[in-house]
Amino acid sequence: MKRRSEIAGCGSVQIGGGDDSPYLIDSGGCKGDQSIRMAVRATMTRFPGDPDAQETCGLPWGVTLTPFATKDENGSPPVYGSDGHLLPRCENCWAYYNTYCDQEQWAWICALCGTLNGLSSHSIARHSLPDSCPETLSSFIDLELPLEGSEEMQPRPVYVAMVDISSSEEFLELTKSALLAALEALGPGSLFGIATFSHKIGLYDVQGAIPVVKNVFTPPDSDGNLAMDLEDVMPLFSFLAPVDTCKDGIASALETLKPTTSWERTTDAGQGLDGVFLGGRGFGVAIEAIVNYLGSEYGNTYALARVFAFLSGPPDYGPGQLDTRRYGEQYASKGEDADRALLPEQTPFYKDLAAVAVQVGVCVDIFAVTNEYTDLASLKFLSIESGGSLFLYSNTDDSTLPQDMYRMLSRPYAFNCVLRLRTSTEFKLGHSYGHFFPDPQYENVQHIICCDSFATYAYDFDLANNTGFSRHTSELPMLQIAFQYTVVVPPDELSNSGPSSTSREKYSLRRRLRIKTFQFGAARSINEIYDSVDPEVVLSILVHKVILASSEKGVREGRMLLHNWLVILIAQYNDAYKIAQYESGSLTTANIDVAFSQCPQLQPLPQLVFALLRNALLRFHEEGVHPDYRIYLQCLFSALEPSSLNRAIYPLLTSYSSPDKQAFPHHSLSRAALMTSGSPIFFLDAFASLIVFYSSTADPALPFPPPQNCLLRNTINKLKQERSITPQLKFIRGGQDDATAFENYLIEEQYVGGNGFPSVLGFVSFLEEISQGVVEYMK
Structure with missing residues (x-):
């Protein structure tokens, strides 16, 4: 053949040596049950044996995985256990001990790299009772990890609704319905806050007899700062209300939401260049302020935070404003390619803010209800890199926003996750794809602030050398997935108790390590590769x-x-x-x-x-x-x-x-x-x-x-x-x-x-x- 397909090929990123960093991850949430499986599906189950086979087959080589699903690809749940931090690890490649490893009396051989490792006295004692040792019973395990930091901290899931009031009555009615649906889906012990944004930011205190809103005006210039911090406008403990006791107050506050009038916007927001009135949708400064507001209490006031941003149009006021004039007939006159010009972001503002959100454990979900050009190409990073979702509804009439809110919050989810794939020495990871934030220090480590039971990620592979999988040895391609995550676990007696037992004190945080180890085949011919193809996974890659x-x-x-x-x-x-x-x-x-x-x-x-x-x-x-x-x-x-x-x-x-x-x-x-x-x-x-x-x-x-x-x-x-x-x-x-x-x-x-x-x-x-x-x- 003349040349190799660019899609069939993949990157050549080398996996860095050494251990993963000791991530401090202490928040999560879990609710309900799902039948979605942790199916690790490969584009072909028999891997190309050498570089020539990889090039000649013409297929992308990789896998997709859904790490927080309840079952594996065979329909089996993980085997649960404890002491995940004591699970033996390879001294060379840091892979975890698994059922494919050969074990001697005092040592074990890593199934991924072949290194002989010694066993500690604790591991020898643990493995002397194999029927009670998860890692010897199954290649799919979930082990408890010790929580770092204050173990006395109660799990306080935090949800903040940011509502665009530079909008219409119809938009606000739809948003109210969605948030009322969200309240029904939230678990006991959750804290909930309501903020509005336009040319000002409004914070609601719903814990009294009558909802109270306090406003702070946002500066119109693109690099301006708020006149005062949100903590000074309203203390966070006043803003975040317990859903258990304040549901009626939250609902009453939602009923008070009204759109800003054109007079308010033109008077308070002022005029822009050439006498054009500014729109007054100051989303950029509002979301930045909310992330900082929550972040100051990360790990203290709350264990996890999720922000729901409801937008009725593009941010057009203050920091983070977007120029929507780039969409339109100007391409015809300038000779620009709209399909190329409209896909990249026009400002790094939201991508930079996503990095801040990841650091303070805030996940952002964006719900855009508009047929107006909003430049989601710039906004998307705030959502996908923080582990959130991006929804777009073209109108309010047939929008499924309330149903999507309830569905999203009712399914199982974990927070502040770390995902790492390791391979046997013959091949290596190339590109990784999905809604995550790559670790700035360690290669092939992804941080996922929020991961539900549907979230799926993809990876492609390349051979690590010219030898590939030798036909003269019994070694087969190995893949190991390590997924650290935290969940909020309800009490065991919850299902048999009345409403009085659903107080937040009965909930607890659990940090876990989920490991799945796979062994694939090595193809001896192109025909074997083709016969083992999964076309759905090929389409995904x-x-x-x-x-x-x-x-x-x-x-x-x-x-x-x-x-x-x-x-x-x-x-x-x-x-x-x-x-x-x-x-x-x-x-x-x-x-x-x-x-x-x-x-x-x-x-x-x-x-x-x-x-x-x-x-x-x-x-x-x-x-x-x-x-x-x-x-x-x-x-x-x-x-x-x-x-x-x-x-x-x-x-x-x-x-x-x-x-x-x-x-x-x-x-x-x-x-x-x-x-x-x-x-x-x-x-x-x-x-x-x-x-x-x-x-x-x-x-x-x-x-x-x-x-x-x-x-x-x-x-x-x-x-x-x-x-x-x-x-x-x-x-x-x-x-x-x-x-x-x-x-x-x-x-x-x-x-x-x-x-x-x-x-x-x-x-x-x-x-x-x-x-x-x-x-x-x-x-």
Whole structure:
């Protein structure tokens, strides 16, 4: 082959030697139960044996993992134990003792690097009773760690709502509903604070008979400071109210929220340059002040802090203000590429603030409810690097914000986590992807301030030397995940007690170390690699790589990278299987197998790449893709586990002969499928959207919408419960309702899509184009 695919390749970051730093991590939260698994899924379960195999296979080599899920990839929970700090570690690579290690009477051999390590007298005594020793029973363990610092400190989860009042009544009503839903989801012992921002910051004291708000005006200049610290405006103990006793006061305070009037903003905020009135949405100075406000009491007043920032538009006042004039028709006159110019951040303000938030244990979730350009490209770092989420809702009418708030706060979560992957000596980590903050001192160590049971991260690998996995030894590739985290644990008797026992004194902090160790196979041929591929994980790694490429160099670069990767993969597959035959010294598309007909594991990839190229993540600006929506998709897709991401990229279309009987489990995304199936009802699962479509020829006697407790409804309800976000459910009757929302997902035909963009290819034409590219590549 001529060259190696850029996507198949990965970085060459060397893992630093030595131990991890002694992180002081003392906060967390855990609530409810989930069925999401800690599935460590690899792009291929049989790893490339040498550099030539890695290059020739043309596939990205890596894994995805969901570290705080309740079960592993086999559906088994971790084996719990104590004394995690005494677990033996390798003196060379610092890997933890595990079931794959060979043990002698006084020593053990590290399964990752082969080093012989001595055993302490405590470890010898511990391992003399193997039936009570978690690390000898399972490769998936959860061990208690001693808490550092004051063990008398009670867990006080802190939640602060920052509400944009430079907004509309509709926005505030939606925000109130969301916060009332949040109050129902918060655990006992939580502290809650309400702050507002516009051209001033308002702090609410809700612990008295009547809610009291105190305001401090924010400076209009971009580098100004508040006239006084928030602690001087209102002591933190007055601002943070116990949810147990102040829920009514919090609800009353929410009812008092009113939008600032245009008169207030123009009078108090003043005028900007050229006599233009400033908007008065001083989010930057407000969030910076709140982070500092909370940070002064980190580890004392609170054990964990989470800030919910509700935005109705772009920050346009004071420090952190964003210039939204960069979005618009100016690109036509300046000759700039909008797909490239709108993806990078325009200011480091929010990325720098994220580093501060990480240091003081504050996680920031951003909820933007607007169709106005808000420059989420700049704001996103504050959320994703602090371990938070970024949500975007285009309007208040059909927003799922209240449901998303409740869902987010009801699932299990851990705080102030440290994640580290170690590999056996033959290979090494390349890039890491996900919503975390990289450790500034130690390589391949990630800090995650908030990690829930859905949060997923990705890593890719490269061989550490030219030898690879030698065929002459019994050594197999090893991977070990170490995940330190803290949770707030409820009392054991909570489920059997009444409301009076739910006081915060009965809750306690627990610091734990979760370890999962894997052994993979080493492939002896390219065919073995291809036969062990997991296409959903391949898609995950591809998505991370094209997000990175498009963010740095523009959407065109991301599309080109993805297109070229598929061309090279097909070429190398045809070469490996000796399919491509030259006729009269030339190669034509008729001689190319573009559908991977001899390898079922690779067959989904052309469709997935086609769908990804058609997704708004990689469509062009001129096709009507809003830049904020693209950023939202980047943040969403980069945190999804592979199966969910697969559904978000390539929706599943099934058909039903009646609401209680499924007809076909899978259709192509085309109008032809609708016409030839003969089924009256279709159900489309696009992860964030669930659509039930009744054909125009459906029998009028069929109940519409499907009745409760039928098979179709039960399927929908199960999917809704399993999602990390609340999917929107729509019912459409063909021939009577507007079917655009459904038809936009039928991407496999030529010239489909609501905008009718003329250069859009159908799937057949796409394969023809790829085939031609393969011929050109193999010449």
